[in-house]
Amino acid sequence: MTDARATALEDLRSTLTGTLVLPGEPEYDAARSPWNLGVDQRPAAVATPADVADVQAILATARATGLGVTTQPNGHGATDALEGVLLVRPSAFDEITVDVEGRTLRVGAGVNWGAALQALDGTGLIGLAGSNPEVNVVGLALNGGHSMFSRLHGLTARSIVAVELVDASGEVRRVTDADDAELAWALRGGGGLFGVVTAIELELFEADVLFGGGLVFPSESAVPVISAAFALARDVPELGLDVGMMQFPDLPVMPPHLRGRVVASVGLVHVGDEASGRALAERLLAVAEPIANSLTAFTIGSLAAVAAEPTDPMPTADFGASIGSDDDGFAAAFVEGFLAGAAHGLTRAGLRAMGGATAEELGSELSAVGAVHAPLLLNAGVLLMGPAVDPVVALQPLRDLDARYGVAGGVPTMLGPGPLSLAYPPEVLERLAAVKQRVDPSGVIRSNRAITG
Template sequence: MTSASELLALRSELTGSLVLPGDDAYEAARTPWNLSVDQRPAAIAEPADIADLQAILRTATAAGLGVTVQPNGHGANGDLSGVVLIRPKRFDLLAVDEQARVLRAGAGVNWGRALERLDGTGLVALAGSNPEVNVVALAIAGGQSMFSRRYGITARSIISVEFVDAAGTVHRVSDADDAELMWALRGGGGLFGIVTEIELALYPGDAIFGGGLMFPAEVAEAVVTAAFELARDEPELGLDVGMMHFPDAPQAPPHLRGRTVATVALVHVGDEATGRAFADRIVAVAEPISDTLTSFTIGSLAAVAAEPVEPMPSADFGVALDGLDDAFAREFVDAFTRGAARGLTRCGIRAMGGAIADELGAEFAAVGATQADALMSCSVLLFDPTIDVDAAFAPMRDLAARYPGGATLPTFLSSGATLADAYDRDVLDRLAAVKQRVDPGGVIRSNRPLG
């Protein structure tokens, strides 16, 4: 049998769905979050249960196909030729044990739903701020939360993982069952099996204050400098500093079209008075043109962050940075301004340090203790096909080369990057050894391969 006939046979076997090339639904089903990535998998499966997953893995192995997972299409990184793409939307279990401080989430659960479930518990998860990001995907890929400087990287909060291996065997593992595999799952991504469920530790957070500030470009240097000083002084404060250039186009708010602005987002776990005192250190240097700072509970995190939730075409560049002094702030503003003139849309610098850099417990996770001062991520929106992406990123790449920060997190990697761009050789070798043990045939593919 050919792979095409085997996939047709598989479709009749599944309780869930299987979309194949040539089907009317194929174009929509294959589309990732980043619309500029042209991925063309051999099939797109939406399994209804574990039995469906086992059938998919069995068929893929027999047909010589790989299998990968993209819950919502984030992290798409290649064309997926010869790969069955799984969308685990129906794995939608969600439960919170308030007494044990544990979140249990199926592989189809997004952070928006999980955070709404946590509302009123006085507990927070180390969540992404975009409600459309998947809980499992963020956690196993390392992840970074605005709560991470206080409580650590998301991957290090993983308690247990349920997954189906390439042979179709179901496993539920914790440190007591297989410490080395758990180490790999905490930052190694989807290399080791099809994750169906995860347990994450929860942390105290009954009072939260935060939101965003936006400033005109003319005061960007003073704002960025003040924000970096605040990050150094308050290692538990979640802080993201950046700049944005809004196109003179209908996609942008009318009052911001064609404008460049500086942005500061902050999240403080604690009372409003303390949080406002932190924010006042930035507002004291310039008057914001927008201020969304407020007290809130965890269920409103996504609304406070107000990140884009619709897929769009973009190119990305991510890197770790060190040495964020006053000179860096000046160079950052200059580099962004030059990049924006060539099409650069956004550049954010997420403060690291605090619990992220804590070595205590780092040996239990591949993601380890990241020591960089910050992680920078830049984007070029590709609505205009004439944009020269390399030219737009060039000033930021030059800046990053002058302030290298070493290893980054997989979730901040650029499109086309591999785990070799995030981890050192020792970590990669350990991950490869675990991969060889649990999937010697290489059936399970990851959006971030080892190298």
């Protein structure tokens, strides 16, 4: 780092109400650490602004020194491309306001879905939340977002009503369709390229009763169970379904019925009563006897228990793809591919059922993330448990599966690391680039996902 930049960052620290951590300081490693501990990002500094004025000061310093600015609430989707970049952690922006009458949720940029869902409990309203309570509300929405409610109500980005941000020039803006329809379009799926977001407002939906949970089956039943789940998804397009395979380590901390096993799983979310939900689940239970069954009536505050995903950061290598088939042949190929990868350390592979509202064309003027015509989105990961695990080898069977069954397009949040060009066609990328040029011609604002690679 040049002396001029170092001096500018020290001056910035003296003006902030929040904090700024620099390389070499004791707090730096913890401050820079992303959600995926396998990513070694080394920003020029890590800022935790206390308020909007702090954000403006951070951007002013970046403009004056040629540094970039990127925002990572929790570090999801992080890459190691942060040289010469100021990393912003918006944890102090922790507002949560539920407008029951107006059916909107307003949250600060530091709020995770777990806290937001707790605030929704008892309101009779649901938001298009992610499956993990530690996923940030703003991050999920800006990057497209897929929810177990998306087949009923659409992708999370499409529920954005308003975004409050500080743009690259330091101007504080509230962006809606009414005052800047093109920027609002870009924010619905274009990620964090257009400003430092401080708050977001999302549309909420009525849901008085919910039913769902997880079913776990032995790997011997995987093909017929997954085929049955695909058929259920086709027949009931509003039902949330997450189908997958998982390899559990042979460790004493694992539950005895899962320790060292490869299993198939089906997560199910039904907006409706228990009786109608169990009738749908019976189509899966008739195929094979599960080794675990957590199906139950629940309230929105307990949504995260359906997926029961790990909530602690860990080192992983991830892969995602859009899949163009959901027939019995693909079910068999998916299981075969997972088992081949599991022999080399593949940990998990999930398939989110699409269709329903995710496939509806709402018009390009509304949202950068458009209709998804692929029936399935694949997302897989390898837990990097030591040098013996080679993620390239472990993920290769799924890459081969993608080569056979993959299709273009998708949702950025479900496609693993990489640019927006993995998800969007050229005309959308060109439009996003035009918005970027208008609101940030100097490229001060950076994102985990560039428009093109």
